[in-house]
Amino acid sequence: MTTNEIIEKIRDGLTGEYSVDMVYLEAEVEKYRSHKNGKAIENAIADLALEIMPDDKRELLNKMMYIDGKRLDKVFAEAQKLIEEKKIEESFRLTEALYTKIRMNYRETESEMYLSLRNPLEHQLYLYFYQPSKKLIRPVFNLSQMVLLHGYNLLELKRPEEAARVIGDAIRYNPMNTDAYFELAECYKVMHKPEDLLSVTKETIEIAVTPIQLSRCYCNLGYYCVDVKDYDRAVCFYYESLIYADNPVIPAELHHIHTITMKKIVPPTREEVNEAFEYYHMESGANKEIIGVISALAKEGIEKKDLSITRFYLHMQYGLTNDPEIKEMMDRYDLLAKERSKQGK
Numbered sequence: 001m002t003t004n005e006i007i008e009k010i011r012d013g014l015t016g017e018y019s020v021d022m023v024y025l026e027a028e029v030e031k032y033r034s035h036k037n038g039k040a041i042e043n044a045i046a047d048l049a050l051e052i053m054p055d056d057k058r059e060l061l062n063k064m065m066y067i068d069g070k071r072l073d074k075v076f077a078e079a080q081k082l083i084e085e086k087k088i089e090e091s092f093r094l095t096e097a098l099y100t101k102i103r104m105n106y107r108e109t110e111s112e113m114y115l116s117l118r119n120p121l122e123h124q125l126y127l128y129f130y131q132p133s134k135k136l137i138r139p140v141f142n143l144s145q146m147v148l149l150h151g152y153n154l155l156e157l158k159r160p161e162e163a164a165r166v167i168g169d170a171i172r173y174n175p176m177n178t179d180a181y182f183e184l185a186e187c188y189k190v191m192h193k194p195e196d197l198l199s200v201t202k203e204t205i206e207i208a209v210t211p212i213q214l215s216r217c218y219c220n221l222g223y224y225c226v227d228v229k230d231y232d233r234a235v236c237f238y239y240e241s242l243i244y245a246d247n248p249v250i251p252a253e254l255h256h257i258h259t260i261t262m263k264k265i266v267p268p269t270r271e272e273v274n275e276a277f278e279y280y281h282m283e284s285g286a287n288k289e290i291i292g293v294i295s296a297l298a299k300e301g302i303e304k305k306d307l308s309i310t311r312f313y314l315h316m317q318y319g320l321t322n323d324p325e326i327k328e329m330m331d332r333y334d335l336l337a338k339e340r341s342k343q344g345k
Helices: 003-012 018-031 038-052 055-065 072-084 088-105 120-130 143-156 160-173 178-190 194-207 211-227 231-244 250-261 270-279 288-303 307-321 324-343
Strands: 112-114 135-137
Touching: 003 038, 018 038, 072 088, 072 143, 088 143, 088 160, 120 288, 143 160, 143 178, 160 178, 178 194, 178 211, 194 211, 211 231, 211 250, 211 307, 231 250, 231 270, 288 307, 307 324
Parallel strands: 112 135
Antiparallel strands: none
């Protein structure tokens, strides 16, 4: 069936009873989420939900979810497309409207707060680190990414001080959003605030959950060290970055250090790397508490016999630790998944 035929079929299933129909439409969204046209179907169902909504509820929804009759996610998508087309000022006008809308309508109260946590891991990490006492409300849209895009545009328009303030709001809507921390680091680079760059990089390391994120953090530490003329430790951090991911900018950064110091650049010893971390009051590798939470989630997946979740967290755990015992367990569950796939289960 085409998307239009699917939507007409869904429309035929409406009863005219609002509360019943909303439950029905939510179920239809889940049903077609994995469809090849899943996003288009979801958008059409959202429009259908708005169409059947009573006037009082529609007014509230318009206040929370629309700008001039256009859903926030559609405005966000348009703003992203304009960035791809290098039309930053045009994108800025849209993200400014998004930011204003979000700030006005998604405010924290004494008892509730909006959080755009993107997945179960971020949710578990947030609960672990923040132990919130307020009711957490998950908005329909990813408010953190929407606000972050406005911060990005401000930085592109050479307004880094404003960008840093806006990105702070993006972090408040999702304190686990490493993208926001990395963008804040870029602001501090532009503003020539090395100590703020060091501080935000340390914060990012504390919540990094992938090797690529750790690699970016160590690259930023290298940048900081160059900024404060600590070239030997900069080399240590750049090489440490390469352990976690292949970063194409690092050879150029190492060459830059060579042109400044006129010293031959050689890979540091493990002792030199450890000394660099100790000097800046850090430990190498992922935050042990992060690894502990991921380990607990993998164990939970095993206990529940949920193969997909088990494999997801084992792969994540191994990526951060390179632990051979985790690798052995990961390979065992990967093989099990392959066998089940062959059996059609």
